[in-house]
Amino acid sequence: MSNIRLAKLLKEQSEPIDYQYYLEQINGLMDAMNDFEKELSTALEAAEEQTGNPAYKQMQNQVARYLNGAEKQIESMYKMIDKVQDRNLAGSDPMGGM
Helix, strand or coil: CCHHHHHHHHHHCCCCCCHHHHHHHHHHHHHHHHHHHHHHHHHHHHHHHHHCCCHHHHHHHHHHHHHHHHHHHHHHHHHHHHHHHHHHHHCCCCCCCC
16 A cells, blocks of 8 residues: 555544554564564574575575565655654644645
């Protein structure tokens, strides 16, 4: 879902949105992704050491690239929600004309 569509959905909510809750959820998601990457990376590293197969190292690098891309997207979503929260707290149009 694009940031614009998400922003529009947030704007259309009739009840106040607990932005802080969603920001905390995003932080939890980031922590879970980091834990997942460490766990998978450790398993792939062990498999490479046991087998000597360099494909495990390639897979480890590929997973890191995918997760880094996902992390950047999630960080952008965090910034968007945080900005909406700041506007909402300031009493202006929370979506800033989005």
